[in-house]
Amino acid sequence: MAYIEEKVNCVLWLAELKSTTAVRRKFASHYKREAPHRNLINNWMKKFKETGSILDKPRSGRRRASEETVAEIERAFEQNPQKSVRRVSAELNIPKTTVHRILSIKLHKYAYKVTTIQMLQEEDYYARLDFCQLIKSKIENSGTLDKLTFSDTATFHINGIVNRHNCRIWGTEKPQEVRQHETDSPKLSVWCAIRKSCIIGPFFFEESTVSGESYLAMLQNFFIPELQRLHLLNNTVFQHDGPPCYYSLPVQQFLDDTFSDQWIGRGGPLDWPPQSPDLSPLDFYLWGYVKTVVYASKPSSLDDLKARITNAILSVTEQQLMKVFTKFENRLEQCIAQDGGYIEF
Known part of the structure; x- marks a missing residue:
């Protein structure tokens, strides 16, 4: 939309230069933006000749804000x-x-969505930096990227976790804001694993709160059989991150027996850095994608919610997974460049 000063100048320049092309060039040079169409410039000149003004006549419609x-x-x-x-x-x-x-x-002012991020302590920066440098080296020297299998558990509520569409902060600059939200609606605990070539899961826990026993049972009775079926058991570097029950001694012993030194997590051969969802493909991609699909409309029941989650995960293509793991490599680079700093989703 042209301002009054711009219209006046266009009319004066046209009277002087006799060419809308020359006027448009001068406008772009003077205002550093795209010039109005030549028809508009001619219309302003016509209006000025007919009425002696480039202003519109008063309208009976909406009044200007005072x-x-x-x-x-x-x-x-x-x-x-x-x-x-x-x-x-x-x-x-x-x-x-x-x-x-x-x-x-x-x-x-613009409406900014609220994004939840983890607060990093000083020691977390060092842990993240060391981890990223080590994984980057392993990827470059031993093809670890094709073996990496990230896993995580997410909670899906019938009415959604956070209604981010209606959560806005108005400002001229993007704010740094943290918001916590809790809900008691019916929910599902869902586990999934993601690697460059495929997704393993989803697995739905029967109880709403996952225990060390139920997590170990899932690993033994679902995850490992799936790796065997896909002929990937001996070609896997397993990563997990979750609540303390995931790191019970029986779970750690099972992972040691199954993957030897090829697993990442608390108490494992390689620690997963604390406060680092920005480095996990499930957090920076999969869960967000699935929740966007699942909550396009409100699920009618837990069975409906379960079906939607399954279908959303099955819809992820191999091409998408390859892009996700390319993004993971980029995030390693960014984290290293920021000395272990947090990377926005």
């Missing part, structure tokens, strides 16, 4: 950037469309 209205809306969001447009509209008795338009056009 400076006082703009200031009221700005104060409302300065006091609480997390307020919704609907709430400010009700408080100030201003239409929602007007509030949204002023935020975007007049105040140049």
Whole structure:
């Protein structure tokens, strides 16, 4: 949209230069953005010749927002950037469309989604940096990327974990914000493993809270048989990260017996660095993708939720997995470049 000054200059330049092409060049050079179409410039000149002004005639439609209205809306969001447009509209008795338009056009504010991140302690930076350097070396020297098998458990609620679509913070710059959310809706605990060539799972735990015993039983009765069926058991570097029950002595003993020194996790041959979901393909890709598909509409039951999760995971292609593991390599590089710093999802 052209401003009044820009229209006036276009008319003056056209009177001087006699060419819309020359006017458009001068406009782009002067304002450092794309020039208006030549038809618009000709229309402004025509209007000026006919009426003596480039301004539109007063309209009977929507009135322009006053400076006082703009200031009221700005104060409302300065006091609480997390307020919704609907709430400010009700408080100030201003239409929602007007509030949204002023935020975007007049105040140049944007609605940022809330992202949950892990807080890193000083020692975490060193652990992350050492891990990334070691894995990068293994990938380059021994083809570890094709063997890496990341695993994780996620919880899916009938009504969703966090309604991120309705969670916004208004501001001119991206804020650093942490928000916690809990829900007591019916839920499923889902385990999955991902590697460059395939996904193993999903596996649904019968109980809502996974114990060390149920986790070990899943490894013994589901995961290992699947690796054997796919002829991958001897070509796997297993990674897991989760609650303390995953690191019980029976679980660690089983992993030692099964994978020897080829597994990553707390108490294992190679520790998984703390507070590092940004390095796990399940966290930075799979769970987000699955939840987007699953919660496109509200599941009607736990059986419906289970079917949606299964179908979403089955829809992931091998090409997508290859891109995900390329992104994993990129994240290793970024983490090293940031001395172990956190990488945004």
